[in-house]
Amino acid sequence: MTADKPYADVPGTTIFDTDQARLGYHLNMFCMSLLKAANRERFRAGERAYLDEWPMTEDQKRAVLARDYNRMIALGGNIYYLAKLFATDGKSFQYAAALMTGMSQEDYARMMKEGGRPIEGNRRVGEKARG
Amino acid sequence: MARITAGVATSHVPAIGAALDLGKSADAYWAPVFKGYEFSKRWIAAAKPDVVILVYNDHATAFSLDLVPTFAIGCAASFTPADEGWGARPVPVVEGHPELADHIAQSVIQQDFDLTIVNRLDVDHGLTVPLSLMFGQPQAWPCRVIPIAVNVVLYPPPSGQRCYNLGKAIRRAVDSFDGDLNVQIWGTGGMSHQLQGPRAGLINREFDNAFLDRLIHDPQAQARVPHIEYVREAGSEGIELVMWLLMRGALDARVREVHRFYHVPASNTALGHLILENPAEPDGRGDPQA
Numbered sequence: 404m405t406a407d408k409p410y411a412d413v414p415g416t417t418i419f420d421t422d423q424a425r426l427g428y429h430l431n432m433f434c435m436s437l438l439k440a441a442n443r444e445r446f447r448a449g450e451r452a453y454l455d456e457w458p459m460t461e462d463q464k465r466a467v468l469a470r471d472y473n474r475m476i477a478l479g480g481n482i483y484y485l486a487k488l489f490a491t492d493g494k495s496f497q498y499a500a501a502l503m504t505g506m507s508q509e510d511y512a513r514m515m516k517e518g519g520r521p522i523e524g525n526r527r528v529g530e531k532a533r534g
Numbered sequence: 535m536a537r538i539t540a541g542v543a544t545s546h547v548p549a550i551g552a553a554l555d556l557g558k559s560a561d562a563y564w565a566p567v568f569k570g571y572e573f574s575k576r577w578i579a580a581a582k583p584d585v586v587i588l589v590y591n592d593h594a595t596a597f598s599l600d601l602v603p604t605f606a607i608g609c610a611a612s613f614t615p616a617d618e619g620w621g622a623r624p625v626p627v628v629e630g631h632p633e634l635a636d637h638i639a640q641s642v643i644q645q646d647f648d649l650t651i652v653n654r655l656d657v658d659h660g661l662t663v664p665l666s667l668m669f670g671q672p673q674a675w676p677c678r679v680i681p682i683a684v685n686v687v688l689y690p691p692p693s694g695q696r697c698y699n700l701g702k703a704i705r706r707a708v709d710s711f712d713g714d715l716n717v718q719i720w721g722t723g724g725m726s727h728q729l730q731g732p733r734a735g736l737i738n739r740e741f742d743n744a745f746l747d748r749l750i751h752d753p754q755a756q757a758r759v760p761h762i763e764y765v766r767e768a769g770s771e772g773i774e775l776v777m778w779l780l781m782r783g784a785l786d787a788r789v790r791e792v793h794r795f796y797h798v799p800a801s802n803t804a805l806g807h808l809i810l811e812n813p814a815e816p817d818g819r820g821d822p823q824a
Contacts, residue, residue, distance in 0.1 A: 409762040410689075415733030416770050420689040428599055435598045437619055473731060482730040482771075483593040483687055490619030496548065497801050500734040511735060515799040519726075519737025526766050 414528045419481040427479020430467070433457045434484040443491045472503050536634065536711035540581060541781045541789070542574075542720040543749070543808040544667055546590060548659040549801035551623055554666050570795035570807055571667045577792065577809060578668050582676075583718040585631045587638075587704065589682045589780045590660035590722045593618070596652075602688050603650035605700065607642075608657075608681035609635040616656035625662050625671075631678035634711055638680065641707035647700050657681060664722045667807075686723065686774050690761060694776045698757035701783020708784070721781030723774025725796075726767070727803035736769040737804045742796065745775060746806060750791055753782045771803075786812045 410418045417423065424431070433454065436442045446453040454464045466474035467488065475485055482499075489499045501511035504520075514520060524530055553564045595616045597603065613628040639651050661681055669676060682704075685691055692700075701719070708717050725742040728734050745768075748756040757779055764773040793809040 410765050413733070413766050413770075415731045416728065416765070417731055418689050418765065418770060419687065424599055424688055431594070431599055435594060438595070438617055440617065440621075443619070476730055481594070481687060484598075486593070487619040493620070495552075495801070496729055500729055500802050503730060504732055504734050514735055515737075515802065518739070518798055519804070520728075520733065520735040522736065522738040522741070522767060525733055525736060 412528045414525060414530070417476050423479050424481070425479070427463075427481065427484075429457050429459045430463045430475065430478060430480050431484035433459060433467070434480070434487040437487040437491050446491060470502075472499055476503075536708045536713055536715040536717055538705055538708050538717045538719055538784055539583070539812055540718045540792075541785045541808075541810045542664075542668065542718060543778045543781055543806065543810075544664050544720070544722055545724055545800065545803055545805040545807070546660045546663040546722040547800040547803045547805060548618070548663065550805075551625075551659050551663040551666055554671065555624055567797055567800055567805060568667075570797055570805070573793050574668055574807065574809060575670060581718070582716065584715045585634055585678045585680060585717045587680045587682060587708075587717060587719040587784070588661055588664065588722070589684060589720060589777045590664070591686045591774060591777065592683045593658050593660055594687060595658035596656050597683070597685075599688070602685050603652075603683065604685045604692050605647065606650040606652045606655075606681075606683040607635055607639050608652050608655045608683070609639060610653045610655060613655050613657045613661075613679070613681060615662050616658045618658050623659070623662055625666060626674045628657055628661065628665070628675060628679045628681075631680055633713070634708070634715065634717075635680045637711050638704060638707040641710060642700070642703045645703040645706065647703050652683070655681060655683070660722060664720055682780070684777050684780065686776065691773055691776055693761065694759055694779045695757045697776045697780040698753060698783040701780040701785075704780075705784040719781050719784045721778035723777050724768070724772060725775060725804040725806040726769050726772045728769030729771050729802055731770075733769070735802060736772075737798055738767050738769070738772075739796075739798065739804065741767040742804050742806055745778075746794065746796070746808065749778055749782050750789065750808070750810065753779065757783075782810075785810055788813070
């Protein structure tokens with residue numbers, strides 16, 4: 404384990420450090436494979452069979468099939484790798500971000516237009532949100 | 535003699551590239567973003583750089599967990615726009631400048647910066663969106679580009695101080711190149727944004743604007759700011775801002791602020807943009823901020 408993690412108390416945030424990268428190596432490399440159009444087609448034709456070609460954990464495969472991005476991140480996924488998966492689905496970063504916050508895409512887009520998620524109350528776990 | 539005449543900083547949000555490519559740049563949502571670059575397009579048409587040293591990060595496109603260089607320099611004659619999962623952007627192939635890139639690599643490595651030399655590099659939105667913002671949609675990009683890729687995806691990225699110092703080393707390299715070239719350096723990415731987890735959508739205007747002020751006027755202080763401050767205050771992906779320090783390090787201690795633009799939102803991100811010029815007669819050539 405990497406000893407010094409000053410970012411551990413940042414709420415709602417998983418920093419993709421070397422420990423996470425070790426955990427998520429095959430999950431992320433599966434995502435990388437979707438950069439090739441032929442692989443995207445094969446994945447779409449049979450997701451489970453395609454996933455079974457990768458030495459991922461069953462939990463990771465289930466999270467992919469469920470498109471549970473928070474779970475994929477907990478299991479070592481990184482957003483820029485996972486982007487290949489939602490791009491294969493024809494979805495945007497804003498779609499994926501909204502999903503991870505538990506908001507509808509419409510509500511999330513409105514929050515962004517109104518200036519985004521405020522920093523107040525979002526610096527540290529347990530910090531009391533204002534307003 | 536080659537000379538770095540100006541620095542440009544800009545966010546490189548992928549949705550901006552998509553908006554441009556899909557003809558949505560006049561839409562109500564995107565028009566204010568592109569308006570912030572109207573001046574920039576006129577400015578760069580007059581400035582006519584021969585070469586842009588473009589500092590960006592690869593977003594798991596050319597590099598993957600199989601190979602994560604902290605700093606890499608593209609030395610090839612050309613770089614192809616990458617397929618990032620939805621097909622390649624319809625933008626021109628990026629022409630490199632192998633002679634200057636090789637010179638920078640040799641010079642900078644001898645100044646103790648261990649750059650990874652890359653001769654095959656498909657370039658993603660991190661590099662092509664800034665070109666589109668500054669040059670619009672030409673048939674061919676009007677200058678050569680030397681990509682400098684910085685790892686900001688796998689934690690820890692290089693520190694702000696390390697980036698700033700590399701900028702200085704690149705400045706010394708360019709100053710010693712035996713060729714008459716007008717060179718710009720661009721720093722890209724940022725500003726505050728977080729793309730992952732329940733805190734996604736974080737924006738911090740106060741942090742961003744303080745960063746812009748300090749980047750221009752007190753970059754040495756900004757260089758000392760640790761990663762955790764960026765992560766906590768500007769979001770997990772806000773850490774891309776260390777790349778702006780690399781740009782700043784290659785400029786003079788005192789620069790002229792030619793243009794400044796800040797807009798929220800561009801999709802998930804606070805968009806920032808600066809144009810900084812070195813004075814016409816360079817002072818302290820060789821080690822501008824020593």
